Amino acid sequence: MHRIDTLIASPDPEARLRLRRLLAPEPDVVLDSECTTVSDTVTALRTLHPGLLFLDACLPPDDGFAVLDRLRANPPEAVVVMAPHDGFASRAFDVQATDYLHAPYTDERFRLALQRARTRIRERALHRSRDRLLALLQEPEQAANGTTNGHSSGDDYHGRLVVKTGSQLVFLDPREVDWIEAEGVYVRIHVGGTSHLLRESLRHVEERLDPTRFLRIHRSTVINVDRVKKIVPHFNGGAVVLLQDGTQLKMSRSYRDRVSAVLG
Numbered sequence: 001m002h003r004i005d006t007l008i009a010s011p012d013p014e015a016r017l018r019l020r021r022l023l024a025p026e027p028d029v030v031l032d033s034e035c036t037t038v039s040d041t042v043t044a045l046r047t048l049h050p051g052l053l054f055l056d057a058c059l060p061p062d063d064g065f066a067v068l069d070r071l072r073a074n075p076p077e078a079v080v081v082m083a084p085h086d087g088f089a090s091r092a093f094d095v096q097a098t099d100y101l102h103a104p105y106t107d108e109r110f111r112l113a114l115q116r117a118r119t120r121i122r123e124r125a126l127h128r129s130r131d132r133l134l135a136l137l138q139e140p141e142q143a144a145n146g147t148t149n150g151h152s153s154g155d156d157y158h159g160r161l162v163v164k165t166g167s168q169l170v171f172l173d174p175r176e177v178d179w180i181e182a183e184g185v186y187v188r189i190h191v192g193g194t195s196h197l198l199r200e201s202l203r204h205v206e207e208r209l210d211p212t213r214f215l216r217i218h219r220s221t222v223i224n225v226d227r228v229k230k231i232v233p234h235f236n237g238g239a240v241v242l243l244q245d246g247t248q249l250k251m252s253r254s255y256r257d258r259v260s261a262v263l264g
Contacts, residue, residue, distance in 0.1 A: 004121060007048065008034045009041040009064065010056035010082065019054055022110050028118070038066045045071055051121050052076060057083040057092070068095050075184055077124050078117035096183050127164060127186070127199045161189065161205070163196035170196060174209055178227045178243060182220035190247075215259050217241055217251040231259070 006029050008019050016034050023029050032048045035041040038059055045053065045067070053076040055064040065088075068075055081092040082101045092100040098120050099113035161172040178190045182202040189196045189205075198205065206214065206222055216222050223241060232240045237253035251259060 002028060002122060002125065004029050004052050004118065005032050005048065005050040006030060006052040006054070007032050007041070007044055007050040007076075008054045009036075009044075009059055009067065010034075010054070011036045011058065011060055012056065015056065015082065022107060023114075026114065029114075036060075038062055038064070038070075041067045042070050045076060050076060052078045052080070052117050054080050054082060055097075057081055057088040063088075065091055065095060073185075077184075078120045080113050080117060123197065124186070124199070127197055161198065161208070163189065163198050172196070175213070175224075175226075177214075177224055178245065179224060179247065179249065180205060180214075180222045193245075215255075217249060217255050217259055219252065221249055223249065 006023065008016050008031065010016050010019075020031065023031060029052075032050050033044045035044050036059075038061065041053075041055075041059065041064075044050075053067075055067060057064045059067065064081065068079065078098040079095070080099045080101060081088065081095075081097045082103075083089075083092075084103050086100075086102045089100050089102070098117045101109065101113055161174060161177070163170050163172060172189065172191060176191055178192070180190065180202065181188050183197070185199065185201070187198050187200055187202050187205050189198060202216075202220065202222065206216060209222070213225060214222050215225055223243070227243045227245070229242045229244045231251070232242065234240060237256065239251040239256055241249045241251050241259075243249070
């Protein structure tokens with residue numbers, strides 16, 4: 001059984017007490033610490049490195065999201081955001097929280113959130129194992145193809161992306177990729193109706209892709225321009241990109257001019 005080191009960050013003693021009660025019967029969950037402020041939480045996360053964080057959106061002195069802002073380079077594997085209402089839901093979505101609990105929530109709803117956290121932690125553990133295996137597999141392939149650090153020699157950007165699905169390694173042709181999004185310290189690669197999680201930064205993946213085919217439209221999104229159906233301008237200077245499969249993606253204002261120049 002995989003041990004899940006856990007941290008609770010909330011200024012509310014009753015909320016912390018209830019979480020302790022709900023977590024106590026879970027044999028795989030180990031409560032490492034409880035924190036009541038942003039600074040204490042950041043220190044505990046950097047020291048204890050728990051896999052699961054229950055984060056109160058109202059954590060003083062700023063709010064709970066300040067914790068994640070200060071730990072962007074190494075966030076917890078799973079974060080469950082808690083709030084007194086649903087007003088923080090969009091921010092929880094922006095930081096790729098595993099789940100969002102707003103009061104009052106039932107014991108059953110809590111168990112669902114915990115199971116989602118377990119699933120994410122287990123998935124990422126599998127991907128770390130895959131990374132170690134791929135490092136061994138890619139060395140002879142790079143030597144044979146004359147590549148270094150994942151880059152092909154010359155201007156060839158058609159090297160494969162290797163991801164792990166279940167117990168299998170999947171080799172993706174970048175030309176078949178629809179779009180890619182950042183997800184914490186991972187990227188999620190969307191291909192047709194499926195997606196694959198890869199432990200690599202969006203910037204590093206983007207460097208391996210053909211810049212005439214793939215464009216960043218947001219700090220967390222890269223698209224295959226061949227999949228674009230239309231771009232709908234937004235009043236704030238940004239836009240919505242509609243892909244051929246119906247996916248709608250937000251384009252930031254800062255990327256709009258470059259994308260428009262490439263797409264005409």
